[in-house]
Amino acid sequence: MQPNLLLPFFSTDFRRVKAIYYLLTGKRTISNLSAGLEYGLLPYFRIFPKLSQADYFKALAELTAQHYLVQRTDEQPVARLTTTGKLAKTVLCQQDYWLHSVNYFEIGDWQIQWEKLMLSVQVISNYRHHITKYIPTTNHPLLLREIRHWFYRVGAHQQQEFIDSLAESIAQLPKLAQTILVNSLHSETFAGVSDFQLAQDLQLTGAEFQLARIEAISSLMTLILAEDPARVLPSLFQVPEQTLSRSAQRTYDLVQQGKSWSQIQQMSRQKEGTLKEHLLEAAILLTDFDFKAPLVRQIGQEDPEGFFAQKLTQIKSLKEGVSL
Amino acid sequence: MIDQQQLKSELKANFGYDHFHAGQVELIQALLAGDNVIGVLPTGSGKSLIYQFLSLHLPGLFVIVTPLISLMEDQANRIRMSDLGGVAVLNGQLDFQEKKYVLEGLAKTKFLFLAPETLQQPEVIRQLQRLSVGLFIVDEAHCISSWGPDFRPDYLQLGAIRRQIKPLTSLVLTATATDRVVQDIQQSLFGQEPSYLYKDSVDRRNLYLRTEFVSNPEEKWEILTQLLAHPWPTLIYASTRKRAEELALLIAQKTKRRVAFYHAGLEDGARLHIQQLFLHDQLDVVVATSAFGMGIDKQNLRLLIHDEMPANFENYLQEIGRAGRDGNQALTLIFVDVHDYSRLLKRQTSHQIRPEMVEHFFSMPRIQPQADLSIEQNQVLATYRRAHFPQETVIAMLKKTSKVRDDQLQIFWDFLNSDQCLRQQICRYFDHEDAPQPHDQLCCSNSHQSTLAEVLQWLNLPAEAVEEVANSLATRQQAWQRLFD
Numbered sequence: 001m002q003p004n005l006l007l008p009f010f011s012t013d014f015r016r017v018k019a020i021y022y023l024l025t026g027k028r029t030i031s032n033l034s035a036g037l038e039y040g041l042l043p044y045f046r047i048f049p050k051l052s053q054a055d056y057f058k059a060l061a062e063l064t065a066q067h068y069l070v071q072r073t074d075e076q077p078v079a080r081l082t083t084t085g086k087l088a089k090t091v092l093c094q095q096d097y098w099l100h101s102v103n104y105f106e107i108g109d110w111q112i113q114w115e116k117l118m119l120s121v122q123v124i125s126n127y128r129h130h131i132t133k134y135i136p137t138t139n140h141p142l143l144l145r146e147i148r149h150w151f152y153r154v155g156a157h158q159q160q161e162f163i164d165s166l167a168e169s170i171a172q173l174p175k176l177a178q179t180i181l182v183n184s185l186h187s188e189t190f191a192g193v194s195d196f197q198l199a200q201d202l203q204l205t206g207a208e209f210q211l212a213r214i215e216a217i218s219s220l221m222t223l224i225l226a227e228d229p230a231r232v233l234p235s236l237f238q239v240p241e242q243t244l245s246r247s248a249q250r251t252y253d254l255v256q257q258g259k260s261w262s263q264i265q266q267m268s269r270q271k272e273g274t275l276k277e278h279l280l281e282a283a284i285l286l287t288d289f290d291f292k293a294p295l296v297r298q299i300g301q302e303d304p305e306g307f308f309a310q311k312l313t314q315i316k317s318l319k320e321g322v323s324l
Numbered sequence: 325m326i327d328q329q330q331l332k333s334e335l336k337a338n339f340g341y342d343h344f345h346a347g348q349v350e351l352i353q354a355l356l357a358g359d360n361v362i363g364v365l366p367t368g369s370g371k372s373l374i375y376q377f378l379s380l381h382l383p384g385l386f387v388i389v390t391p392l393i394s395l396m397e398d399q400a401n402r403i404r405m406s407d408l409g410g411v412a413v414l415n416g417q418l419d420f421q422e423k424k425y426v427l428e429g430l431a432k433t434k435f436l437f438l439a440p441e442t443l444q445q446p447e448v449i450r451q452l453q454r455l456s457v458g459l460f461i462v463d464e465a466h467c468i469s470s471w472g473p474d475f476r477p478d479y480l481q482l483g484a485i486r487r488q489i490k491p492l493t494s495l496v497l498t499a500t501a502t503d504r505v506v507q508d509i510q511q512s513l514f515g516q517e518p519s520y521l522y523k524d525s526v527d528r529r530n531l532y533l534r535t536e537f538v539s540n541p542e543e544k545w546e547i548l549t550q551l552l553a554h555p556w557p558t559l560i561y562a563s564t565r566k567r568a569e570e571l572a573l574l575i576a577q578k579t580k581r582r583v584a585f586y587h588a589g590l591e592d593g594a595r596l597h598i599q600q601l602f603l604h605d606q607l608d609v610v611v612a613t614s615a616f617g618m619g620i621d622k623q624n625l626r627l628l629i630h631d632e633m634p635a636n637f638e639n640y641l642q643e644i645g646r647a648g649r650d651g652n653q654a655l656t657l658i659f660v661d662v663h664d665y666s667r668l669l670k671r672q673t674s675h676q677i678r679p680e681m682v683e684h685f686f687s688m689p690r691i692q693p694q695a696d697l698s699i700e701q702n703q704v705l706a707t708y709r710r711a712h713f714p715q716e717t718v719i720a721m722l723k724k725t726s727k728v729r730d731d732q733l734q735i736f737w738d739f740l741n742s743d744q745c746l747r748q749q750i751c752r753y754f755d756h757e758d759a760p761q762p763h764d765q766l767c768c769s770n771s772h773q774s775t776l777a778e779v780l781q782w783l784n785l786p787a788e789a790v791e792e793v794a795n796s797l798a799t800r801q802q803a804w805q806r807l808f809d
Contacts, residue, residue: 050589050591111591114593115593118593121807124808125807125808128808133404133405133406134405135401135404135405135596135600136404137593137596137597138592138593138596139397139400139401139413139592139596140418140422141412141413141418141422141425141426142421142422142425145425163804163808167800167804170800171800178800179797182798182799182800182803183797183798183803185803185807186597186600187807189806189807190798190803190806190807191600191601191604191606192597192601192803193601193796193797194584194594194597194598194601194607195584195590195594195597196572196576196583196584196585197576197582197583197584197796198797200573200576201796201797206569
């Protein structure tokens with residue numbers, strides 16, 4: 001991890017360093033998600049799924065030694081930017097490789113979208129050249145199945161639409177994103193270049209290139225997913241409507257159906273604490289969460305000083321932009 | 325029994341080859357006769373062709389145990405390119421849904437590649453018991469022996485699992501096994517059951533072996549740039565991921581060769597792309613850790629360099645085995661620095677699992693990763709605990725493994741520093757006999773005996789046709805034209 005690339009995730013107020021790590025690697029807990037909401041970092045959820053804790057803390061230690069960060073251990077380790085750190089953050093966020101379009105909960109997991117793009121282009125390119133035997137760009141069995149089904153569904157007539165729409169969408173992106181996307185695609189007739197070569201040509205470090213790539217696929221997805229969902233590109237890259245984890249979605253659905261708390265507990269066979277966490281997850285992640293729903297208010301009123309009620313109030317205030 | 329002539333015509337008809345490599349036909353015939361077999365065949369001798377060939381003869385699922393994820397993906401991809409049947413891969417990188425999907429689809433699968441730790445999972449064993457397993461294949465079987473440097477405790481369970489899934493027959497393959505390791509393989513997998521053993525010499529006559537003594541990094545770089553001035557497809561083994569990245573960067577900045585680095589830290593897609601670019605001669609040089617290795621079949625690799633000495637004969641043999649797979653001459657060269665031995669010994673010692681670490685790990689109520697251990701150390705101890713090894717046995721085994729590794733490092737260091745024929749020494753180590761052919765000018769040398777320029781002159785390695793790339797980055801229009809027009 002190139003340490004300075006972590007600066008934009010901090011501010012001049014102290015932030016919990018572990019919560020930021022878990023957000024970047026995609027650990028979905030109420031504590032991490034609410035930290036993401038509080039720090040404005042939810043869009044960056046799971047951007048670095050492979051970042052090891054050791055590398056992260058090593059990078060923070062370097063930033064501290066370079067006086068970009070100040071770290072403190074209260075109940076848990078926290079860190080804030082120094083004035084120098086804030087300046088470096090401002091400069092970094094103006095670079096064309098910085099992440100302006102990423103948003104896990106709106107455009108999905110960038111890695112999956114990247115793999116889908118690579119595989120779909122490979123499949124269509126090879127098909128058009130009558131090449132039937134080749135090594136796919138991914139080995140994930142479910143992704144292979146999904147693209148296979150999509151390919152048969154799309155049929156020959158929509159292939160041209162795929163090619164033209166993709167070209168059109170890419171042409172609308174900034175030059176850096178265009179260069180990365182175009183040269184990363186590959187099939188038996190077009191080899192593309194390796195990430196290392198691409199980074200060299202663009203004069204980016206490996207870590208900066210990685211960010212540039214995340215930004216490239218994210219900006220492409222933002223464009224594509226704004227289109228009519230019936231068109232061929234959105235149909236391939238559509239993100240499941242479900243923002244919540246499956247169990248949280250189920251609990252929230254039951255609340256919306258007007259079930260009582262005891263009915264929900266009985267139907268879901270889960271602990272009350274878990275069900276309350278599901279509601280908090282919904283409160284954090286859903287833009288239209290109904291804070292005034294009778295059941296939500298009733299649970300909060302049962303123990304106004306308890307964790308659920310306090311957290312819910314905090315989430316509501318954060319979403320309304322009210323400083324606590 | 326199917327005679328050799330018939331097998332040969334099948335080979336031609338189905339795989340396009342005119343001849344079998346040494347050992348292939350013997351092993352195929354033994355398996356067709358229902359024997360369990362152990363094959364010790366040199367690198368590049370077409371070990372995977374044996375089970376691919378048998379898929380046309382034996383019914384049921386072929387279960388292939390392979391230690392490295394990259395290796396199983398490479399082999400699976402190669403079979404996917406043929407029409408031999410469905411291929412599936414099960415490893416720790418799959419999530420729950422993907423694993424379920426693969427297991428549910430096994431009835432339609434002919435080849436299942438999996439890691440030894442995945443094969444131990446009860447749901448996997450249950451599913452295999454429901455199906456008929458035609459052939460149980462253990463690849464890189466030397467990992468079974470605690471007398472081998474690549475010992476993997478997961479491999480110790482394979483004998484018991486084999487008895488549970490009851491395959492029609494079993495094929496055990498390795499390229500690097502001393503007699504002692506072969507005995508361990510036999511004992512661990514087959515016990516008292518008889519098996520057919522085919523052991524070929526490890527010697528690959530088309531590989532020129534060279535040790536290049538250097539006294540500092542500048543000297544090493546100077547020699548490296550001399551070598552990289554030639555247009556040969558080149559693989560450089562680096563000892564760490566960091567070194568692979570740094571060296572690739574240096575080569576990119578200082579030479580005109582198209583280079584990339586390759587290690588297990590890269591995403592799967594990026595690794596696959598590099599392999600493809602290299603296979604199709606669109607990359608000239610790859611600087612890799614040992615993650616680039618077994619199973620990657622680039623035929624025309626002419627130059628293979630070890631930036632730092634490997635830790636033992638076994639790794640050395642596996643790694644140089646990537647070169648000259650087309651049968652043409654290739655140069656393999658190790659840089660040797662006087663400090664290499666102590667550096668490597670220190671690295672091995674720092675990775676060692678000490679008795680107090682074992683005690684602490686085993687004192688936990690359940691298996692849980694310990695922060696003071698590396699990922700690999702946690703995995704090793706978890707494997708022992710899962711297999712119910714007593715703590716004392718684990719400590720004793722780790723002590724033994726560590727001693728074996730230290731001894732092997734010493735033996736390999738002596739080999740590198742000796743003035744005797746390198747090939748003879750390798751053959752004596754693995755084959756317990758002299759090399760099939762005597763030493764000559766195209767055999768081996770070290771930098772005290774001859775200059776590199778002389779060696780290059782003797783070898784006269786064939787230059788590959790390098791595709792000229794005017795501008796490496798394509799515009800959208802250029803890319804679209806080649807992708808879709």
